[in-house]
Amino acid sequence: MLCLCSSANPFMSTSIVLTVVSEDRPGIVEALSETLAQYQGNWSESSMMSLAGQFAGILLVSVPDNQVEPFLAGLDALQSRGIRIVAQRSAGDSVPELRREVSLDLVGQDRAGIVHDITEVLSRHRASVQELETTVESASMSGESLFRASARIFIPGDVRLEHLQDELEKLANELMVDISLEG
Numbered sequence: 001m002l003c004l005c006s007s008a009n010p011f012m013s014t015s016i017v018l019t020v021v022s023e024d025r026p027g028i029v030e031a032l033s034e035t036l037a038q039y040q041g042n043w044s045e046s047s048m049m050s051l052a053g054q055f056a057g058i059l060l061v062s063v064p065d066n067q068v069e070p071f072l073a074g075l076d077a078l079q080s081r082g083i084r085i086v087a088q089r090s091a092g093d094s095v096p097e098l099r100r101e102v103s104l105d106l107v108g109q110d111r112a113g114i115v116h117d118i119t120e121v122l123s124r125h126r127a128s129v130q131e132l133e134t135t136v137e138s139a140s141m142s143g144e145s146l147f148r149a150s151a152r153i154f155i156p157g158d159v160r161l162e163h164l165q166d167e168l169e170k171l172a173n174e175l176m177v178d179i180s181l182e183g
Contacts, residue, residue, distance in 0.1 A: 011064075012064070012065045013042075013062040013063060013064050013065060014062065014063055014064075014065055014068050014089055014090075015044075015060060015061070015062050015089070015090035016060070016061050016062070016063060016068070016071075016072075016087050016088065016089055016090060017058065017059070017060055017087070017088045017090055018032075018057075018058065018059050018060075018061060018075070018085055018086070018087050018088075019057075019058050019085065019086040019088075020032065020048075020055070020056070020057040020058070020059070020083060020084070020085050021054060021055065021056050021057075021083075021084045022054070022055045022082055022083040022084060023053065023054060023055070023082060024050045024053055024054055024055040025055075028055050028057075028083060029048065029057075031078055031081060031083060032057075032059070032078075032083075035071070035074045035075060035077075035078065036061055036063070036071070038071075038074060039063055039064075039067040039070055039071035039074060040063070040064050040067055041061050041062060041063040041064075041067065041071060042061060042062045042063075043059065043061055044059075044060040044061060044062060045059065045060040046058065046059035046060070047059075047131075060090070068089075072087055075087055098156065098157030098158070099128075099154045099155060099156055099157055100154065100155050100157065100161070100183055101130075101152065101153070101154055101183065102127075102152075102153050102154070102155055102161065102181060102182065102183030103150070103151070103152055103153075103181070103182050103183070104118075104149070104150070104151040104152075104153060104168075104179065104180070104181050105148075105149070105150050105151075105179070105180045106118065106147070106148065106149040106150075106172075106177055106178065106179045106180075107146065107147070107148050107149075107177060107178050108146070108147055108172075108175060108176060108177025108178060109139075109144055109145065109146065109147070109176065109177070110136050110144075110145035110146060110147035111147075111175075114147055114149070114175060114177065115132075115134065115149065117171060117175060118149070118168070118171070118179075121164070121167050121168055121171055122153060122164075124167075125155065125159050125163070125164045125167070126155070126156050126159060127153045127154065127155045127156075127159070127164070128153060128154045129151055129152075129153050130151075130152045130153060130154055131151060131152040132149065132150075132151045132152075133149070133150045133151075134147065134148065134149045134150075135147075135148050136148075147177075155183070161181070161183055164181065165181050168181060
């Protein structure tokens with residue numbers, strides 16, 4: 001008897017992180033969800049937005065092991081519709097056990113290099129940026145450009161929060177911005 005069965009366990013699934021970029025227009029999310037549903041996949045987490053007329057998104061999906069290759073081929077077919085996708089199979093959670101979640105908020109006059117300066121300090125303290133949202137808006141009274149950032153970061157358990165806070169406060173004085181760190 002000839003069996004054309006997949007050797008992959010149909011009850012096991014593979015996690016895949018997708019990065020999606022396209023000219024912003026209706027139907028992008030529907031095309032992604034349709035392709036995922038076609039291969040019995042599950043939409044787990046996502047963050048999407050429109051920036052400067054471009055749709056940008058990142059999402060985590062899980063697909064049955066025996067559907068991974070057909071799913072990836074289905075994503076490639078979306079290229080002809082102007083949807084660029086980078087798919088990366090996830091190795092699972094590789095998060096250190098001892099870590100603290102901290103929130104960071106920043107507001108100040110906009111200038112080039114603020115994100116670099118802040119992340120340089122965070123990197124020295126081995127902090128991992130989990131989420132970062134930034135925006136530039138017009139200040140209500142002066143009309144100058146105001147930069148706002150909000151981040152969720154993880155700090156290793158052996159890093160003293162007070163040392164990180166001290167260094168960020170020194171940088172805030174140099175940049176003339178307000179930074180708050182809560183954890």
